Amino acid sequence: MIFKGMSGTGVSVYESFVFGTQTSESDAAKSFDSPENFRLNTPFENWNSSNIIEVKLTLYSKFYDELIHLIxxxxxxxxxSWFSIEHLLDSPWDDLMPGVEMNYFSIAGHSKARVFFVNKHYGGCEVDKGWLLIIDTPLSTCEWEHEFPTPVFLFSSSNEAEIFRNGLKEEAYIMTVHVKYG
Incomplete structure (x- = not known):
């Protein structure tokens, strides 16, 4: 595990993941029992020369059960750049594949408020539709985004994209990123 982000802490998952802001490399922070974000800095600093062949993003429940993963x-x-449709090997959603209509699939997401964002389309707050969303800051404009302490990890629990307001209410507690070396 090279990264662990926690929901509801008020600490930006984007800033923690990309820059190491408000993270720790300690064994205590690595524990799922710790509210602190964990980041193993060496893989991030040496990413291009580390021969990373696979990256796995996983979301967990409050009880540490795996909810979903993407490889x-x-x-x-x-x-x-690994977090993209072009590099996606496996996901829990049948309708997420290269060539599918979408407007976001990136870590930076939309205005760094919606991050680790995999979105099918916008059409107004009532019909925004997608697969995965981390609301990182309370800057978001849709009313339904303010129902949760940030950051919050939301995802479609069905096998396809869902309208955020209606269906994308499955909430995860922990996000991890693992890498596999070749």
């Missing part, structure tokens, strides 16, 4: 080809990627 990406990590070859020839950077610490942020």
């Amino acid at each position: 990406f080809n990590g070859s020839t990627t950077t610490k942020t």
Whole structure:
């Protein structure tokens, strides 16, 4: 595990993941019992020369049960470019594949408020539809985004994209990123 982000702490998952802001490399922070974000800095600093072949993003419940995971080809990627439709190898959603209509699939997401964002389309707050969303800061404009302490990890618990307001209310407590070396 190279990263662990916690929901509801008020600490930006984007800033923690990309820059190491408000993270720790300690064994205590690595524990799921710790509210602190964990980041193992060496893989991030040496990403391009580390021969990373696979990256796995996993979301967990409050009880540490795995809820979903996505697996990406990590070859020839950077610490942020691996999270893309082009590198996606496996996901829990049947309708998420190369060539599908979408407007976001990136770690930076939309205005760094919606991060680790995999979105099908916008059409107004009532019909925004997607697969995965981390609301990182309370800057978001849709009313339903203010129902949760930030950051909050939301995802479609069905096998396809869902309208955020209606269906994308499945909430995870912990996000981890693991890498596999070749």
